[in-house]
Amino acid sequence: MKRLISADVSEILKMNSKELKQSIKASDGRVVLSENFAPRESWVGEITNAEIAASFGADLILLNGIDVLNPEIAGLPDQSKGENPFETLRKLCGRPIGVNLEPVDASADMMEERCEIEVGRTATETTLEKINESGIDFVCLTGNPGTGVTNEAIIESVGRAKRNFDGLIFAGKMHSAGVSEPVINLDFVKRLIEAGADVILIPSIGTVPGITLEMAHDAVELCHLHDVLAMSAIGTSQEGSGIETIRWMALQNKIAGVDIQHIGDAGYSGVAPVENIFELSKAIRGLRHTVSKMSRSILR
Template sequence: MTRKARILDCGPEEFRGMDGGELLQSIRLSEGRTLMAEILHPSPPLVDGASNAAVAVAFGADLVLLNKFGGEDLAGIKRSLGRPVGVNVEPSEEVEEHRRASRENLSRLEDADFLVITANPDARIETGDLVSAAHTARDELPDTPLLCGKMHGSGGRGMPEASEIGTLAEGADAVLIPAPGTVPGSLESAVAELAQAVHEGGALAVAAVGTSQEGADRETVRGISLSAKRAGADVLHLGDAGLSGVAEPENLMSASLAIRGRRHTYRRMAMR
């Protein structure tokens, strides 16, 4: 890229020319109007002839996050989608190798546009584990934007402490926090305090809907989306438990309409 651009204004050509720093800046310039869709990579597609990631892009996703990704052709996936593509990794030896935040697994993810260090419900992970994994990822893939944190309780308590969030922000480019209304105790005011702690640490705040509410009714998703933006989120994330490994597609569109209106929603859907 030769100029600073909002992610709102970027299509496949612009994304192909972005480095990690430019991607982060494009999100920052968009003032809370960035939508991330998580895809459970092993799941069968909702419709024949189109991957779940392609459906998410068609319904307005700016960023695509692959969960439990065991494939190899990240570059091919990126070309077909025309969007930045990231991968989840977890600092746990209890999960399969292709899900771990290990040096061996990270080395095969050099084509990822961003990495997310987090925890699925079957792996109890503490803040210290996330911080340690972040250091490993920085060493292995120094130019790849790093997102770090929990989308939900991961088998434990849901809401993290502001001090934990500050620690994560020191080592990551963006920190995941539960979106308002997703885990017990996630009042908008409480999430706003976490978002403030993230920003004070110099990172972006990602409000995550990882509690299967990505498959709720559109009114619920719309409310969560607006609440997350009011709380200070730079990115709204919708998880992969809507139906078959992807958020309910119309909920992606509803979230997009809520945080950025029809103009930018329809443009994003058309930018193929």
């Protein structure tokens, strides 16, 4: 299996979930995931934010805010012709594509006003079956701000995803999602592993208050003990911070041992500032691998 950071597009898009997981693992903590808010008008209107992120070094693309029952991806051509928009996007940017689905808990103890979302954005059997039919490479079971996603609901949704989805399952929290409970602890990580998650989300060091290097490292060690991957997540709008902040976070998370580094969508029109995607990539794998990823043609 070729490591993801060195693989050609023709090799990447043929990978099944087991092969993709191994390819990420073989990349030694140097994989970059860019999240973007799919329905929002893209930064450069006639192309997608996914293409923009890929061109600045992203290895994986995660679509946020997308109603998978009525998908809308800004900047994607010919959406009115009945084609599979997710497959079209995979071909355009040459990257594995994932979507966020949110395990909303109606009984959650909220710290703020609840944000109601479309059914097509929630983690149900119907939405999971839909993304499976659409050829999505991975699903991320997490919560946006104020949506009322709880840890318990995420754990429950992992089992649902195992039954209805063939791709990789990412699960966990990037921030509180408006709920009054710990964002992460070792018990939560353990239960996600037991439920069958392939990749566990850990808030990036320097984002959620109280997430220390020791805490993140312990969570990563627990994941790796069970052959599960770990992903740090910058999901607190700090993806729009200065490059010095991004560089510091990237190195801290690499010291903690994560396999994937996520950068969120709070930037230009629903994608992180491109210079921050570039800086994150450069910090964790150097200029050579960054330029390799940026320059490698999707026709290879």
